[in-house]
Amino acid sequence: MVVGRIGRPHGVRGQVTVEVRTDDPDLRFAPGSVLLTDPAARGPLTVSAARWHSGVLLLQLAGPDGVVVADREAADALRNTRLLVPVDALPELDDPDSFYDHQLVGLAAELTDGSPLGEVTAVQHEGAELLVVRRTDGRELLVPFVTAMVPVVDVAGGRLVVDPPEGLLDL
Template identity: 75%
Template sequence: MVVGRIGRPHGVRGEVTVEVRTDDPDDRFVPGAVLLTEPAARGPLTVAGARWHREVLLLSIERPDGSPVDSREAAEELRDTELHVPVADLPELEDPDAYYDHQLVGLAARLTDGSALGTVTAVRHEGADLLVVARDRGRELLVPFVAAIVPTVDLAGGVVVVDPPEGLLDL
């Protein structure tokens, strides 16, 4: 599961900025945490240090051989690397109405009458949570992931039910 993406270097000592993609950054990016990478050839990477600079997470990291990333140039080489944690390492969610993104991707989206709407291909977190539903002819539909519009999530059945407000399907 993607928990972040390395951004630009910060300073000259090898720190990197991280675009956080997890609700638990203070748990995921602790010193000693090992993060898988995409592309895989760049990792796994170990968090050597983490700190917040205003609202930006900064990491000091070590390469797979234990050597530190200690220059701006070395940090730049890691730009756009996705940081992952194995799905098996994720804790169980306490809220029965909460889901990890990877649980939703791939589910069939159906309307309340049972007709096919498409397939959930991604979840976006852009102020509000949005399901990206692939429709016919390569079109995408963004569905607000709220109970009033998505009243049913059936992981075992592989389906989300969408009750769209008037006009949503016309966008």
């Protein structure tokens, strides 16, 4: 499960900015936390220090060899690395209408009349949550993940229902 993405270096001592993709960054990025990486060859990485600066999370990281990333060039080499935690390390969600991305990816998407629409291939978090659906004809469709447009999510049944507004399927 992706919990963040390393951005640009901050300063000259090896700190990196992080695009946070978790609702509990203080837990996920606490000093001592070990994070898997994508690409895997860059990790695992261990958080040596974490702090917030002007609303941006800054991390000091140690590489797989235990050596702290200590300069700007080494920090820049980590840019765009996705930070991951194992799925089995995730807590259960209390809200029945909340889902982890990995629970949604792979679900069959169908219309309200039961006709197949495609398969959820990703979830984008760009302002609003969007489901990326690969349609049965191979085209890609972005569906806002809101109850009005996705009234049914049946993880156990492997499907969700899309109720698109007029014109969405024509985009």
